Amino acid sequence: MNILIKKFRIKSFKEEKPIIDLKDLSIHYGNRQIVEGLNLSIQKSEICGLLGPNGAGKSSIYHCIIGLVKPSYGKIFINGIDVTDIPTHKRCSKFGISWVPQYGGSWADLTVFENLLAIAELHIKNKEQRVTKINNLIRKFELQNVIKLKSKYLSGGQVRKLTLAMAMVKDTKILILDEPFAALDPQSVRMIQQIIVSLQMFERISVSISDHSSRDLLSCVDNAMVLSEGKIVAKGTPQELVNNTKAIQAYFGEGFKI
Ligand SMILES: Nc1ncnc2c1ncn2[C@@H]1O[C@H](COP(=O)(O)OP(=O)(O)OP(=O)(O)O)[C@@H](O)[C@H]1O
Ligand SMILES: [Mg+2]
Numbered sequence: 001m002n003i004l005i006k007k008f009r010i011k012s013f014k015e016e017k018p019i020i021d022l023k024d025l026s027i028h029y030g031n032r033q034i035v036e037g038l039n040l041s042i043q044k045s046e047i048c049g050l051l052g053p054n055g056a057g058k059s060s061i062y063h064c065i066i067g068l069v070k071p072s073y074g075k076i077f078i079n080g081i082d083v084t085d086i087p088t089h090k091r092c093s094k095f096g097i098s099w100v101p102q103y104g105g106s107w108a109d110l111t112v113f114e115n116l117l118a119i120a121e122l123h124i125k126n127k128e129q130r131v132t133k134i135n136n137l138i139r140k141f142e143l144q145n146v147i148k149l150k151s152k153y154l155s156g157g158q159v160r161k162l163t164l165a166m167a168m169v170k171d172t173k174i175l176i177l178d179e180p181f182a183a184l185d186p187q188s189v190r191m192i193q194q195i196i197v198s199l200q201m202f203e204r205i206s207v208s209i210s211d212h213s214s215r216d217l218l219s220c221v222d223n224a225m226v227l228s229e230g231k232i233v234a235k236g237t238p239q240e241l242v243n244n245t246k247a248i249q250a251y252f253g254e255g256f257k258i
Helices: 058-066 088-095 112-123 127-140 156-167 186-203 214-218 238-242 245-252
Strands: 018-029 032-043 047-051 073-078 097-100 174-178 206-210 223-228 231-236
Touching: 018 058, 018 206, 032 058, 032 073, 032 206, 032 223, 032 231, 047 058, 047 186, 047 214, 058 073, 058 088, 058 097, 058 174, 058 206, 088 097, 097 156, 112 127, 112 156, 127 156, 156 174, 156 186, 174 186, 186 206, 214 238, 223 238, 223 245, 231 238, 231 245, 238 245
Parallel strands: 047 206, 047 223, 097 174, 174 206
Antiparallel strands: 018 032, 018 073, 223 231
16 A cells, blocks of 8 residues: 555544435435445545445445435435435535546536636636636646647546546535546556545545545545445445455455555
8 A cells, every 4th residue: 555645544533523424325216226224424524435346326325415316215414414405506515515427527628728717617706816726726637738628639537637627626625536546547546646635634625535446545545435235334444444354245355455
């Protein structure tokens, strides 16, 4: 494990109340039950990983948290407030939620700069501050060479960096990252890990990450959980999780090491 990414792991959080609390959550699509009676909480300033096999329901859980999918049963609390019936735009602005979707997330016919500007115009009133913020993000995510390129002509990794940058335009308190490392080269993965950890350290934001690059995920989270067959079957620190029999059976497989 690359200890430089996360020099310390927070094992107990000062604030008792979780920032995200899913209580007895069930998700159905038609007759298919995807998630059943799920209880999951993320503490304030925690970086928490959500692992699980393809189709386990990780993205669906994220869609429920931000309000794109309505749970068939159960409640979603953010900062102790029941948000189950609050629409997406109100939920995300009231609680400072930013989401990077697993797929897409940018406008194909807008350039990198225009994509960032479209989000910035919603959140930053002052024109100078808007441009400064965009330029800082372009530098931070190393997108200088593609500022004028339409999103549809970017490489897979460049799109990922753009959508991550778009999620960071507004002041965020909760960051939800659905496969942020997909398509990124190793140095870019490291750059994103460092950004995530520094957001936790300096801005105290809470982060939930789902990704199949398990080692990359485990090297930058405090805790993680494994979702399988609609339920959380294991949770703990990265070291605890990779030694957990249920996590090995449901997700990692024998011989997985970090
Ligand atoms: N809108 C939808 N309508 C019907 N079924 C859906 C819908 N969205 C997801 N599903 C189904 O729900 C299940 C869970 O999908 P989801 O995308 O949440 O899984 P995941 O854990 O994110 O998987 P992956 O690791 O492949 O991203 C899948 O079987 C999928 O086909
Ligand atoms: Mg998914």
